[in-house]
Amino acid sequence: MARNKSGKLKKAASERFRLSGADGNEESGADVNGESGADVNEESGADGNEESGADVNEGKTNFNASDASDMRGKEKNNEAYRKHSVISFIICEVLADVAAVALILLGRTGAERYGSASVPATDDITDAGKENAATFDENGDGENRGFTVEPTEEVSDTPFPQGETLAHVKTTVIADGSPIATLASGSAAEELIEAVRTYFDGFVNKSGAVTSFLNEIGFVEADENAAVMPYDEAFAFLTGSSTPLRVQSRLIEHEFVTIPYEVSTVNSSDFYCGTRFVAEYGRNGKKMSAYEYIYINGTLQSSRMLESEYLDLPLKETVIIGTRPRPAANGITTGEYPASGIAFARPVDAAVVRFFGLLNGSMHEGVDFAANRGENCKAAAAGTVVAVLERGSMGLTVYVRHENGFATVYAGLEKAHVSVGTTIAAGDIIGTAGADGIHFGIYANGVPCDPKAYISGLMQ
Known part of the structure; x- marks a missing residue:
């Protein structure tokens, strides 16, 4: 095989031998009639009539002594050159055999390194590769140009033969x-492993769980003699109690809890006994907590709280309870209202739409004015502001204390222009009316009184 692979190298060596002068009739200068100056008729003076006296007509050629000596020297040079060419030919043939053996060795080394699919066999070397091998010192400068064998296919990183997949x-x-x-x-x-993961993930039965293997899972090509396990049998084994796999499911859940507000009561002598109202309404808070749950092969192993924070803080509710003793009736009979000694005025210039008394089965402790939204509401008499608060369905409410145990109430306000402790005169602006008008009430020692008994012309 080595000699077959070196065919072109031998051909190149033979060609070199031919060009080296082995043919004495071409480059050796042995052509007597050509370059040796042996042409009797031209250079040697062989014309018998001119210099040498040679008889041309009789076919006789005379050479002088110097021409014969030159001829013998050239023949010796040609003989030495022939011997040198033969030796060169033998060397080239040996080198061709060495190059062929090197190709075989390189092919085996590449096959061991890259696999049988990566390095071609010697018989499959491309013509370009053979031409490269034949360039050994082709230019005659003594430099070995060598040859290069390139893999015909890209080397695969997988442990399987090229072209095969798992x-x-x-x-x-x-x-x-x-x-x-x-x-x-x-x-x-791969389908089996994913089915096992999905199987254990189903035990959590809640969205958001992240399920993964705690084992390091891999896939390799099986031995030829390895027994193949049926898919169902393998699934039953890997999901059973003796499974070597550990499948973890991690679930993060957020829990939202309502925090009830606290209620505090404040006793106040500004109000008579039996009076109770909310000075500041409370509001529930909201708290968020995050919990982590860890399942192994579908069984809960641990749980813990990761964090907890308030989304809304609860607001405390404040309730005012009156403690001021009620005065004696002073001889006033039922159905009569005590004299106030105060000239009360209308708080707003608007018509009355609801009057004092029973209304839908409950006591309506005052009158309602059909005031326009934003209209000013004025103090009915001089006094001191004792409360400004929200009272549920009554809305923003202002309480003013007057002389002789009387008090007035202004409810349904959109805005309040006074604050607790403010001393006001009759006609001062308390606030502005809301969308439903103004509710106005008069109390005598904590008892509701009909405003029409104290304000003349209220019915008009």
Whole structure:
């Protein structure tokens, strides 16, 4: 085989031998009639009538002594050159054999390194590669140009032969470095592992769980003699109680809890006994807590709270309870209202739409004015502001204390222009009316009185 691979090298060497002067009639200068100056009729003076006296007509050629000596010297040079060419030919043939052997050795080394699909066999070397091998010192400068063997295909990083994939190869599933099951193909092995993960993920039965293997899972080509496990049998084994796999499901849940507000009561002598109202309404808070749950193979192993924070802080509710003793009736009979000694005025110039008395089965402790939204509401008499607060359905409410145990109430305000402790005169602006008008009430020692008994012309 080595000699067959060196054919072109031998041909190149033979060509060199031919050009080296082995043919004495071409480059050796042995052509007596050509370059040697042996042409009797031209250079040697062989014309018998001119210099040498040679008889041309009789076919006789005379050479002088110097011409014969030159001829013998050239023949010796040609003989030495022939011998040198033969030696060169032998050397080239030996080198060609060495080059062929080197090609075989390189082919074997490449096959061991890259696999049989990466380095071609020697017989498959391309013509370009053979031409490269034949360039050994072709230019005659003594420099070895060598040759290069390139892989015909890209080397694969996979442990399988080029062109094969796990999808069509009998595959063994590896967990933490140990084989646990062998399937008919890589596709079946990958499908099995995903089915096992999904199976244990279903035990959590809540969205948002992240399920993964705690084992290091891998896939390798199975040995030829490895027994293939049926898919259903492998699934039952890997999901059973003796499974070598550890599948973890991590679930993060957020819990929202309502925090009830606290209620505090404040006793006040500004109000008669039996009076109770909310000075500041409370509001529930909201708290968020995050919990982590860890499942192993579908069984809860641990849980812990990751964080907790308030989304809304609860607001405390304040309730005012009156403690001021009620005065004696002073001889006033039922159905009569005590004299106030105060000239009360209308708080707003608007018509009355609801009067004092029973209304829908409950006591309406005052009158309602159909005031326009934003209209000013004025103090009915001089006094001191004792409360400014929200009272549920009554809205923003202002309480003013007057002389002789009387007090007035202004409810349904959009805005309040006074604050607790403010001393006001009759006609001062208390606030502005809301969308439903103004509710106005008069109390005598904590008892509601009909405003029409104290304000003349209220019915008009």
